[in-house]
Amino acid sequence: MLYGGIDVGAQSVKAVIFDGKKIIGNKSVVTEKEADAAAKEVFEDLLTELQYRAQDVGKVFATGCGAGEVSFADKKSSEQICAARGGRWLVPTARTVVDLGAEGCRVMKLGPNGAMEDFANNAKCASGTGSSIELGAVYLKVSV
Structure with a gap:
């Protein structure tokens, strides 16, 4: 399927x-x-x-x-749950997943079985983090 x-x-x-x-x-x-x-x-x-x-x-x-x-x-499903599951699928030994979006950042802590144990979201003053990284990558001529 x-x-x-x-x-x-x-x-x-x-x-x-x-x-x-x-x-x-x-x-x-x-x-x-x-x-x-x-x-x-x-x-x-x-x-x-x-x-x-x-x-x-x-x-x-x-x-x-x-x-x-x-x-x-x-x-x-929430962004945190999807990012945690996706990170665990990509890297089975992962214990931390960081998701940088255009307007926010999320960090998820995974337990030994891959379940999300905790997470944190950025404060409003950090919004635009992903856009800033994307802009920097353009100037540095690297892909993100």
């Missing part, structure tokens, strides 16, 4: 198709569109690129500040 993931952030929308074991494909687009329309567009574009149809995907999960607006999501 295929699964879809949508992350509607403050600056961009990301989509991923996952088969339960590996990532089949992903797409990220910077957009100023309304959350649901942007999510649909990015998700449909990714499906087209991968030569799949929406009905090929069993469940779609949404996260991010605009997750509540994604009309086609079967389930919505």
Whole structure:
């Protein structure tokens, strides 16, 4: 079975198709569109690129500040939980996951079994952290 993931952030929308074991494909687009329309567009574009149809995907999960607006999501989950699970999937021995977004930063502490034990979000004065890193990367000519 295929699964879809949508992350509607403050600056961009990301989509991923996952088969339960590996990532089949992903797409990220910077957009100023309304959350649901942007999510649909990015998700449909990714499906087209991968030569799949929406009905090929069993469940779609949404996260991010605009997750509540994604009309086609079967389930919505917090940014902290999704980042913790994704970090653990990418690096099974991870005990700390840091998520730098366009307007915020989150740090999650994972236990030995991978479950999130604690998390912290940035203070308002630190918002824009991800955008600042992205801008610095442009000037340094490195990818992030």
